[in-house]
Amino acid sequence: MDYTVEEKEAFMREALKEAEIALEHDEIPIGCVIVKDGEIIGRGHNAREELQRAVMHAEIMAIENANLREESWRLLDCTLFVTIEPCVMCSGAIGLARIPKVVYGAKNQKFGAAGSLYDILTDERLNHRVDVETGILESDCASIMQEFFRNRRKK
Numbered sequence: 768m769d770y771t772v773e774e775k776e777a778f779m780r781e782a783l784k785e786a787e788i789a790l791e792h793d794e795i796p797i798g799c800v801i802v803k804d805g806e807i808i809g810r811g812h813n814a815r816e817e818l819q820r821a822v823m824h825a826e827i828m829a830i831e832n833a834n835l836r837e838e839s840w841r842l843l844d845c846t847l848f849v850t851i852e853p854c855v856m857c858s859g860a861i862g863l864a865r866i867p868k869v870v871y872g873a874k875n876q877k878f879g880a881a882g883s884l885y886d887i888l889t890d891e892r893l894n895h896r897v898d899v900e901t902g903i904l905e906s907d908c909a910s911i912m913q914e915f916f917r918n919r920r921k922k
């Protein structure tokens with residue numbers, strides 16, 4: 768399903784709300800929502816500190832959430848919105864869940880695996896390729912991260 772820019776921004780704002788939850792737990796503020804037919808079916812935020820789980824990134828939580836709700840490991844016809852470019856692990860998980868489209872806000876030059884450091888989502892050697900769009904609410908998604916790291920350095 769294709770969404771208008773306004774709709775994409777609205778979903779990204781929901782992902783940003785998830786990032787705010789991570790921030791409340793004093794962890795790297797990244798948020799994610801998974802949308803199917805215009806409806807949010809999964810939400811997640813980085814919860815490494817909150818849950819003390821190394822793999823609990825925003826995308827993983829949202830995928831688990833959507834899998835449970837759909838009672839299916841396949842998230843076909845879904846769009847995943849995430850505030851920051853997915854890492855290697857999450858890009859792998861997006862492929863495993865067969866999610867066809869990813870929209871992310873800001874790039875992650877250090878860890879990004881959807882165009883920056885690696886390009887796992889569109890690698891032709893893999894059997895599942897994902898349509899990737901970037902730059903939706905980019906400055907909002909980047910600034911919440913910058914603010915977090917600035918505050919952390921001060922501590």
Ligand SMILES: [Zn+2]
Nearest residue numbers: 824853854857
């Ligand atoms: Zn990740």
